Amino acid sequence: MCFRVKFYPQEPIKIKEELTRYLLYLQLKRDVYHGRLLCPFADAAYLGACIVQAELGDYDPEEHPADYISDFKLFPKQSLKLERKIMEIHQNELRGQCPALAELNLLQRAHTLDTYGVDPHPCKDFTGSTAFLGFTARGFVVFQGNKRIQLLKWADVSKFKFEGKTFYVIGVQREKKLVLTFHTSTPAACKHLWKCAVENQAFYKCAKSSQIKTVSSSSIFFKGSRFRYSGRVAKEVIEASSKIQREPPVVHRSQFGQSRSFISLSHKQLIMNMEPLLPALSSSRENRDSSERENHVQDRREDEAANRTRADEEMREIHVDHEDEACAALTISDTAYSPCASMVPTPVEESQGGLDLQFQSPARLLKELHADPEMQLELQAEREREVAREVFRQSLCSPSSGRQQMQVCLRSAARLVVMATGLLMILLPLLLVLLDSNGGSFLALAL
Secondary structure (H helix, E strand, O other): OOOOOOOOOOOHHHOOOHHHHHHHHHHHHHHHHHOOOOOOHHHHHHHHHHHHHHHHOOOOOOOOOOOHHHHOOOOOOOOHHHHHHHHHHHHHOOOOOOHHHHHHHHHHHHOOOOOOOOOOEEEEOOOOOEEEEEEOOOEEEEEEOOEEEEEEEHHHEEEEEEEOOEEEEEEEEOOEEEEEEEEOOOHHHHHHHHHHHHHHHHHHHOOOHHHOOOEEOOOOOOOOOEEOOOOOOHHHHHHHHHOOOOOOOEOOOOOHHHOOOOOOHHHOOOOOOOOOOOOEOOOOHHHHHHHHHHHHHHHHHHHHHHHHHHHHHHHHHHHHHHHHHHOOOEEOOOOOOOOOOOOOOOOOOHHHOOOHHHHHOHHHHOHHHHOOHHHHHHHHHHHHHHHHHHHHHHHHHOHHHHHHHHHHHHHHHHHHHHHHHHHHHHHHHHHHHHHHHHHHHHHHHHO
């Protein structure tokens, strides 16, 4: 079991407790490492510097060698130029920041990126080109190459549906009906994509959980899959978070050397960094006093960071809004969007053929899974059930089985006739006796 964020908050600055911000920071650090949080060079360097500042603290020439960044894997493709820029920002701009403030700065920068909160689903568009679909707090997005080619806000999304391997997005764009079509590798992947779409639409679009309705995958009555998201929506979560009244839990952060978030992708392990995190409430007065002083200093630093980044965020949001209105492709990075952990839970490695292999031969990706003895037994049982169903279908379609069914029907009808005749033979004498007795008694009374 591993920790993962399912719905990313639209504004991380509104998160009240430091523990929750730290958990979101761990997820974003994992997204950066897997290539999910793809961004331009300047933003990537800043995010990397924030991670180093939060994990290592201030730069110390006596403790850190000249190439200390190269010992840690922050990005899937980490160049020497990027490492130098990270060291420059870490040594100059972020000096003096505590781990909580560095993590907050990372959240502030990350949530303005177009790939923030995207759980990429690989598919093919109508031209056969590979694309990645995702769902964010803003709406439905499509990435292809190094561009975001489509952004459909939740207010403009009407419905999601699927048929087999084909996924449909129905919405409105520029006051015209829009239907987007994509193709997944398997029907199961398409159904999973549809469920994710329904969940995200309900979470971010509905104002209350009572407004959530059951959704059908098809417009035909009594056909297709039905699904309903159960849980609180984004607005309810924000309101509940603002009402939390308790002493903040203590956050035990892991060190860089203890973290498993930087294991090589060649091991095909799901990245996680949760084991040292043990929240606990302070018990002594001394701990409370020290935590209050630290919180006061931290709040002051967080306010300063918020003031510094507010203008940058406003300019970025205005820029993105203009591009959304123009419905033009937006370049998100110098490199193509190709997340390593695009499929859950096993990352897809380039050495194994990448995403194209999923559409050519999906069974080869499940080779290791099928090698499991328990999975072999389940597959054998499924094959036996399939053979039994096929034999039954063939028996229904054969002429001899039709004659047998006719004979069975005739026998059943004959049994019913015999039973009805027997009942009549028994009940008819009783009725005659009752009629005779009633007639005799009537005559006696008349006389």
